[in-house]
Amino acid sequence: MTTDRNPDPIVVTGMGAVSPLGVGVEINWARLTAGKSGIVRNTRFDVSNFGAKIAGLVPTTQTDPHGFDPLLAIDPKDIKKMDLFIQYGLVAAQEALKQSGWVADTPEKQAATATVIGTGVGGSPVMADAVETIIEKGPRRLSPFTVPAFLANLAAGWISIRHGFKGPIGAPVTACAASAQAIGDGMRLILTGEAEVAVVGGAEGSIDPISVGGFGAARALSTGFNDDPEAASRPFDRKRDGFVLAEGAAVLVIERLSHAVARGAKPLAILAGYGTSADAYHLTSGEPTGAGAQVAMRNALRMANVSPGEIDYINAHSTSTGIGDAAELAGIEAVFANRGQDLSISSTKSSTGHLMGAAGALESVFSILALRDGVVPPTRNLEDPDVGSRFDLVPKVANLKTLRHVLSNSFGFGGVNASLVFSAV
Numbered sequence: 001m002t003t004d005r006n007p008d009p010i011v012v013t014g015m016g017a018v019s020p021l022g023v024g025v026e027i028n029w030a031r032l033t034a035g036k037s038g039i040v041r042n043t044r045f046d047v048s049n050f051g052a053k054i055a056g057l058v059p060t061t062q063t064d065p066h067g068f069d070p071l072l073a074i075d076p077k078d079i080k081k082m083d084l085f086i087q088y089g090l091v092a093a094q095e096a097l098k099q100s101g102w103v104a105d106t107p108e109k110q111a112a113t114a115t116v117i118g119t120g121v122g123g124s125p126v127m128a129d130a131v132e133t134i135i136e137k138g139p140r141r142l143s144p145f146t147v148p149a150f151l152a153n154l155a156a157g158w159i160s161i162r163h164g165f166k167g168p169i170g171a172p173v174t175a176c177a178a179s180a181q182a183i184g185d186g187m188r189l190i191l192t193g194e195a196e197v198a199v200v201g202g203a204e205g206s207i208d209p210i211s212v213g214g215f216g217a218a219r220a221l222s223t224g225f226n227d228d229p230e231a232a233s234r235p236f237d238r239k240r241d242g243f244v245l246a247e248g249a250a251v252l253v254i255e256r257l258s259h260a261v262a263r264g265a266k267p268l269a270i271l272a273g274y275g276t277s278a279d280a281y282h283l284t285s286g287e288p289t290g291a292g293a294q295v296a297m298r299n300a301l302r303m304a305n306v307s308p309g310e311i312d313y314i315n316a317h318s319t320s321t322g323i324g325d326a327a328e329l330a331g332i333e334a335v336f337a338n339r340g341q342d343l344s345i346s347s348t349k350s351s352t353g354h355l356m357g358a359a360g361a362l363e364s365v366f367s368i369l370a371l372r373d374g375v376v377p378p379t380r381n382l383e384d385p386d387v388g389s390r391f392d393l394v395p396k397v398a399n400l401k402t403l404r405h406v407l408s409n410s411f412g413f414g415g416v417n418a419s420l421v422f423s424a425v
Contacts (some may be wrong), residue, residue, distance in 0.1 A: 005305045010190055011425065013260050013269035014100025014167025014253035015365050016092035016201075017107030019352050020056035020246050022066035024095065029369045031399040032351050032377050037230035037231075039353050044207045048121075055207045056246025056353025058088065073162070079146040080346060081279055082158060083123030084205030088249035088358075089155035091161060093117075093199060100253035102197055103266050104164050113165040114195035115156045116186045117251070118178030118202040119193050121410070123150025125208040148168045154421040155203040165346075167195045170422025173357070176317070177276075178202050179250065180360030180420055184274035187256055196259055201251035201361035212245060212414040218284065221245060222320065235318040235347035236325055243319040246353030250361035254278075269368040270305065270423040272405070279415030287325050288409055290331020296417035297335045297407065301387065304421040306405050308336045311343065313376050313401070315363045317409040318347040319354045322386075323358035328409065329388040339391065348396040350380035362412035364420060371424045376401050 006103055010186065017024065020038025021031040033039075059067040070079050070087045073094040097103075104110040126149045127202035133141050168189050172181040180200020186198030215221045222242040226233035234240035252271075260267050260345050277299070279292035286293065286353040301308060316333065318325045336343055348366050355362055366377055375398050382395035394398070403424065412420045 002234065005154040008256050008258045010198045010254055010271045011257045011260055012252050012254055012269045012271055012368055013267060014096035014102065015264040015268065015368065016251045017362060018058055018068060018092045019355065020058055020180060021352060021363055022059060022064060023068050023091065024066060025365060029067040029366070032209055032347050032348060032366060035378055035380055035396060036379060037351050040425040041229055042207065045209055051223040052212055053226040054222070054232055054244060056244055057327060076223045078308050081149060081155065083149045084247065085119055085203040085249070086155045086158050086246070087119055087121060088205055089203030089251065090158055090399055091279060092201065092249040092251040093159045094204045096253050097199065098249040102201030102253055110164050110166040112196040114165055114167040114186055114198040115160040115165045116170040116182040116188045116198060116200045116227060117159060118172040118174065118182035118357050119152050119204055120173070120175050120178050121204065121206040121211060122152035122173070124206045124210050128236055129207045132166055144417060159199060165199065165301045168406055170279045174416045175186035175414055176354070176359055177358050177410040177412040177418040178357035180408070180410035180418035182277060183252060183271070183361065183364060183420060187274050188278045190254065193299035197253065197255045199251060199253055201249065201310055201336055202358035203249035204356045204358040205247045206356065207245060207247050215245060220321065231381055233320045233350045234251065235316065235350050235379055236385045236388055237382050237391050238384045238386045240320045241323065242351035243321055246355045246359045248362060249358050250356050250365050252361065252364060263364045267425045269371050270425055271420070272423045273300040273304025274299065276418045279417065281415050284413050287329035288327055288330065290327045290334065292415060292417045293328055293331035293409065293411060296419040297409070298332065300407065300419040300421045304423065306421055309338065310405050311336070311407050313406045314343065314345045315367045316347045317343050317407040317411045319349055326387050328411065341392045344376045344392045344399065345388060346377055346379040348377050350382070360408065360418060364407050364422065367408045367422050371403050371406055371422060373398055374402055
């Protein structure tokens, strides 16, 4: 099996997902394409004094048969040693590795496996609890696991330890582009020969007073739909009033096609291209014309040897903020200047909320599933678009469509841009 563009491309052989839509890739996809929402009232802590009272919470097994159970991948004695983002990452990684069939059971395989798991924030819930403990009880009451529980690189660290991966390890902390860059970093490690297999993705668990309060102070969060949580995330829609903070993790296993075939693994999709850039414009707002986003998209297309006319679907970063949605669409309009309704664009954050550092990896999973099934997931709550109307924004209902190449965008605070191209095998 080869492609007409690259005789030995990098392919995805495993995927795992933990999100507000549930635990497991297939339940996430089924609920997403059915137009379900994972956004609920925030019960993680007392939100009485907070403007935003909703969030994309990962369900538990107490409320959902497809909810989160850390014991799926974690020894009970280790749970207290790690923040939620690490727990989510371990469960997603286990699912991805099981599907791929990759087991590093020799020193050679261990050395050949890279682990790159990004996060936007790391363990801010543990940090918040630690501050409260110091104030109320004093520093001597802190757990000795406090620091390793919140360090941003510890999702990657725990995954590598749990599975014995001794190759390169990394943890991009590039805000909401972190897991897209983790995928790109893993791709580069394989291209340079530093790894044969890379376990890549992102994890986030920051539904806590610091994050909700901080984003609320910046007036970035939706507050107008507290009584109707499922209607709150509205990318491209005139009624949007901010993004919905969410949590979860997604992990991919990637390797050369020849490596996958030799060990009998099934390729799910080709990871064909990656591009990244900096806006060098503003701490939190994207450049209005999407100039930096254009660079990332063009670089990803160039690496994939795919023209703008060949992209069938874009999983947009759009988070449900007016400035961000408009800037991304401006960038897309520039790169895809000759396209119209034949180009489908949707934002799956309308169903999941914004997983920040894990968003790019989860949306990569959705992009791959779109290729697999020929289904474009919908933009939920899109009733009155104010931007991008020349494109097919897939309002409310999933579309059937033959897909060959898809683009997934991720952008973050600090002006970081990352784009990935996935192609059908």
